[in-house]
Amino acid sequence: MVPSTLMSANLLGELAAVLPPEGVVTDADVLESHRRDQASWAEAGMPRVLVRPGSTQEVQAVLRVASAHRVPVVARGAGSGLTGGANAVEGGIVLSLSRMNRILELDRRGLFAVVQPGVINAAVKAAAAEHGLWYSPDPASWEFSSIGGNLATNAGGLCCVKYGVTGDSVLGLEAVLADGSVVRTGGRTHKNVAGYDLTRLFVGSEGTLGIITEATLRLRPRPPPATTLVASFPTLVAAGAAVTEIMTGTRPSLLELMDRATVRAVEAHRPMGLDVDAAALLLARSDAGGDQGVAECARMAAACESAGATFIAQSGDEAEGELLMGARRLAYPALERQGSTLLDDVGVPLSRIVDLLAAVERIAEQRGVLIGTFGHAGDGNMHPTLVFDRNDPDAVARAQAAFDDILRVVDEMGGTITGEHGVGMLKRPYLARQLGPESTRIHMAIKATLDPLGILNPGKLL
Ligand SMILES: Cc1cc2nc3c(=O)[nH]c(=O)nc-3n(C[C@H](O)[C@H](O)[C@H](O)COP(=O)(O)OP(=O)(O)OC[C@H]3O[C@@H](n4cnc5c(N)ncnc54)[C@H](O)[C@@H]3O)c2cc1C
Structure with a gap:
């Protein structure tokens, strides 16, 4: 030896x-x-x-x-x-991958960009904007997260309720496998059904199947300027009912929710005049433009009103809209300032969003844990965030129990343990329950084929 x-x-x-x-x-x-x-x-x-x-x-x-x-x-x-x-x-x-940070090509007429994985999401958006185009995936971390990381986690974001997650904006990939060989998947076409969808296999694989070294990303024409709607609700469940109503009657370009604990944390971090007494705030957007945009906002406002909103306002002013989006993007960093956090990333069918919000409130009360809930309500993807004192063993145990409770109720609702952040280490103990034995076996077989020595990101995902 x-x-x-x-x-x-x-x-x-x-x-x-x-x-x-x-x-x-x-x-x-x-x-x-x-x-x-x-x-x-x-x-x-x-x-x-x-x-x-x-x-x-x-x-x-x-x-x-x-x-x-x-x-x-x-x-x-x-x-x-x-x-x-x-x-x-x-x-x-x-x-x-930080040194591999170049945009290699941008084809305005072909509506795609070829980039290296270390490029920051914001840089792709900026390059696309120079050509009047748009790269839609927008995790709240878009200003500092990399395209490779976005692809490897299949990151979601605020506007994926209308435009899809990262995987919906990738046309092709280059990846290096564990043995050093290179595989190219997909291509530059917007449709491509030749063979198994290996692009999708690498998207969301969290560095366990290969290292993504190049990506061909789909670009879109820039949508018209958006109108932003904000509504306050007396209960979390009323806000959830508004979400269901909006999603069955309109096509918002964004539909985000923040509960009272989150709004208060954001206000404490950076005062913006948000309603700190409401049980929940909904932020919605339409980017349909013109008469269709006006009609869409009117329908969303009506849905909020019939669900019991106590305050509704709309603005077509881009700066004002961005301020509200800024508040939403601060949700997690603001909660982090309140104590140690354990962040959930659960997803439920849209028909169960009210049940999820009610369950989280119940679990917070039963376990005596502060839970700030925010997230991409229009996708049924919420981030109940447990805030606790890491130095208090009892508080840690209650937070861990609440985390488990949330994942269990989500499972019972036919939901998912992760809507966008990935499995990583935190959700790994819960994956097999969600996948079931057959799907787990196929996962293992794929891993063994592409990484037989098990050297790529061991201890993560599977
Ligand atoms: C304030 C804040 C807000 C956030 N908001 C969102 C949000 O709205 N939506 C969302 O989905 N996420 C969000 N995130 C989580 C995070 O930003 C995303 O998961 C993001 O996609 C990670 O990108 P990264 O470049 O930082 O990747 P890393 O954290 O460096 O890596 C993430 C995973 O990808 C793998 N990986 C990285 N690069 C490659 C590569 N080239 N090839 C193969 N594997 C690779 C890593 O091994 C790891 O498993 C947020 C995070 C923060 C801090």
């Missing part, structure tokens, strides 16, 4: 031989800053080395070395994940 220090020296030497000097980092402070994502609750190991390849060929070379040494490799985008998905494995390699 080779002594581990010798193996480690060989590993570092071999990586140094295939990467430029700035591509191999062993500085302890830098390793520390690349150990974990934003899920403070998930475990993280100390990596042996951080590699920063600058091309697909360098990613291939890293994976060949890792395979030869059987060393775990954790892909890292911007590290904004909320499940521990990018957390390092003890003694392993963290592979940062």
